[in-house]
Amino acid sequence: MFSRCFEQRTRLSNSKPMEKSSIHRPDGFDRPNGRSDFEVAIICALAREFDAVCLLIDEFWNEYNDQFGKVQGNHNIYTTERLGTCNVVVVQLSDMGKAMAASAAASLRSSYPQVSLALLVGVCGAVPFRGSGPEMTTISLGDVIISDIVVQYDLGRVLTDRFVRKNTAHDDLRRPNKTIRNILASLGGSRVQDQIEQRAGIFLKHLQGKANTKASRNRRRSHANYQYPGAVNDRLFQPWYRHKHRSGSGCVICEGCLSDEDPACGESLKLSCEELGCDVSCLIPREHLQSTLDDPDSESPEGIFFHVGAIGSGDAVIRSGKRRDQIAAEASVIAFEMEGAGVWDELPCIVIKDVCDYADSHKNKGWQNYAAATAASVAKAVIEKYIAPATVSNSLQSSDSIDLGGRQDTQRGGGGTGGSAGGMQFNGSISGSKFVVGNHRSGGTTNIRFA
Ligand SMILES: [Zn+2]
Numbered sequence: 001m002f003s004r005c006f007e008q009r010t011r012l013s014n015s016k017p018m019e020k021s022s023i024h025r026p027d028g029f030d031r032p033n034g035r036s037d038f039e040v041a042i043i044c045a046l047a048r049e050f051d052a053v054c055l056l057i058d059e060f061w062n063e064y065n066d067q068f069g070k071v072q073g074n075h076n077i078y079t080t081e082r083l084g085t086c087n088v089v090v091v092q093l094s095d096m097g098k099a100m101a102a103s104a105a106a107s108l109r110s111s112y113p114q115v116s117l118a119l120l121v122g123v124c125g126a127v128p129f130r131g132s133g134p135e136m137t138t139i140s141l142g143d144v145i146i147s148d149i150v151v152q153y154d155l156g157r158v159l160t161d162r163f164v165r166k167n168t169a170h171d172d173l174r175r176p177n178k179t180i181r182n183i184l185a186s187l188g189g190s191r192v193q194d195q196i197e198q199r200a201g202i203f204l205k206h207l208q209g210k211a212n213t214k215a216s217r218n219r220r221r222s223h224a225n226y227q228y229p230g231a232v233n234d235r236l237f238q239p240w241y242r243h244k245h246r247s248g249s250g251c252v253i254c255e256g257c258l259s260d261e262d263p264a265c266g267e268s269l270k271l272s273c274e275e276l277g278c279d280v281s282c283l284i285p286r287e288h289l290q291s292t293l294d295d296p297d298s299e300s301p302e303g304i305f306f307h308v309g310a311i312g313s314g315d316a317v318i319r320s321g322k323r324r325d326q327i328a329a330e331a332s333v334i335a336f337e338m339e340g341a342g343v344w345d346e347l348p349c350i351v352i353k354d355v356c357d358y359a360d361s362h363k364n365k366g367w368q369n370y371a372a373a374t375a376a377s378v379a380k381a382v383i384e385k386y387i388a389p390a391t392v393s394n395s396l397q398s399s400d401s402i403d404l405g406g407r408q409d410t411q412r413g414g415g416g417t418g419g420s421a422g423g424m425q426f427n428g429s430i431s432g433s434k435f436v437v438g439n440h441r442s443g444g445t446t447n448i449r450f451a
């Protein structure tokens, strides 16, 4: 798995004259030779999610057109790029939902058959409280959810009086493969959590700076604002409190909306809580946000924070606090989104989505840009930590013995001592450039970049 992600290019001595695509660049980031050089995919459902990912890309391989092509009949549009040391193919879905995601993932697998990990990156709605009692944790807007399993909460039987979700082991989506389970297990440790959150914070700052620079140069001023919207805009209403026209507004439909089953008018769904006058006395206070509530320019109070847990995936947008809590209790999910189930069944997948609303009737799009940017930043941090290093190990173990050229400083990993992997000895200076060229005894060369 991931054997080609990390920089490793072999040029056999008896090979044909190099084509343009096989020329080795001084920085080691050679252009991929074809679609089989991509083992990681990022899938986004929304344009703003795709845009955020693109702001973190280190190099596009197909800036203007898709030079790698695709299988006939494949309707996906692919963006191929380098994210850190890893070649990644990015797909933006043409619509939301499980069916669209499943179709796109199947097409991706046919055109990029070596893809062994798909990251579904974007925004989601969250269940604000996880667990109960002393074990209860709070999920806030801007927090990231990383899936350890995807639950199809809307798969089941509609009976006369109720909906019964299928929840047997046979009905659930298969559990992640061993590589993904190992990544998820590692993410459970506080030290790794700190590392991922810290690196993602750096990426987020970079993304925000890049977006600001673009915006300042753009005559249309159409670039998105990816800044933290402020804790003052993180509002969580009681689950029973509806978003609707208030009494005296003149709206007959909302005036008659008195129980959970009564409809609110469609117009009210388009208006903000401020425009409707939603009662702030019905907000649920949360201690960790209090310190920054009075400072609209504040950073996120805790920086980037992620949770690992079950994500509910269905075709409906959840806009009900009561229904949200009901599903959460039944299916033990901590967030909701609409594509995970479709991708999960086609490709080994991790869902990385940032919370932009609480899946209640008050939801709005005010947090979507920041959430998309944060999710993209965490995805890049995960790729950096797990996929590139995994490839180093794999590539070293699978390659021939390598005599490293150059000085005999007997260093490894940018200043360490002589090292070994897979029973092989590695000797040579890699400090400074962190990049070495090895000569195979079989006659070829291998470039290895160390993280
Ligand atoms: Zn109304």
Ligand SMILES: [Zn+2]
Binding pocket: 242, 243, 244, 272, 273, 276, 278, 361, 362
């Ligand atoms: Zn409201």
